[in-house]
Amino acid sequence: MANRWCIVRQMARENDVRPVPGARSATDVQQDRRPGSESFGTRLRRLRVTRRLSQQQLAAHLGVSVPAISAWEKDRTRPRHGRIEALGALLDVSTPELLGTDGGEFSPDMLAESRAHIARVVGTTPDKVRILIEF
Numbered sequence: 001m002a003n004r005w006c007i008v009r010q011m012a013r014e015n016d017v018r019p020v021p022g023a024r025s026a027t028d029v030q031q032d033r034r035p036g037s038e039s040f041g042t043r044l045r046r047l048r049v050t051r052r053l054s055q056q057q058l059a060a061h062l063g064v065s066v067p068a069i070s071a072w073e074k075d076r077t078r079p080r081h082g083r084i085e086a087l088g089a090l091l092d093v094s095t096p097e098l099l100g101t102d103g104g105e106f107s108p109d110m111l112a113e114s115r116a117h118i119a120r121v122v123g124t125t126p127d128k129v130r131i132l133i134e135f
Contacts, residue, residue: 041075043100047091048073061090 055069119126
């Protein structure tokens, strides 16, 4: 009887944190890029190294910490929009080039499709999903 109780308790513990059906982890999303495309962090590092700038120099120019630059390059976090513009100017590239977009990827249905996908993942209706884009 004690063994069965331990198994039930272990199953309950394992089930305390379950992934949402159909949800994808951040790692899955990062790996789901078009072949040949590079992440923001990889692109930032490549551009920084090409311009012969250290993380410390880049951080000093932008008024941020070296760990912030490292986190950006490792795709752990992303800079705010104002910093992205400053990064582009410092690295002598356009914002779309820095972000890896050419502006042609957006379609009118993209937000509706994204809203529907998010609704399915969290189990609600698309009209209850709000997408906020900050510039």
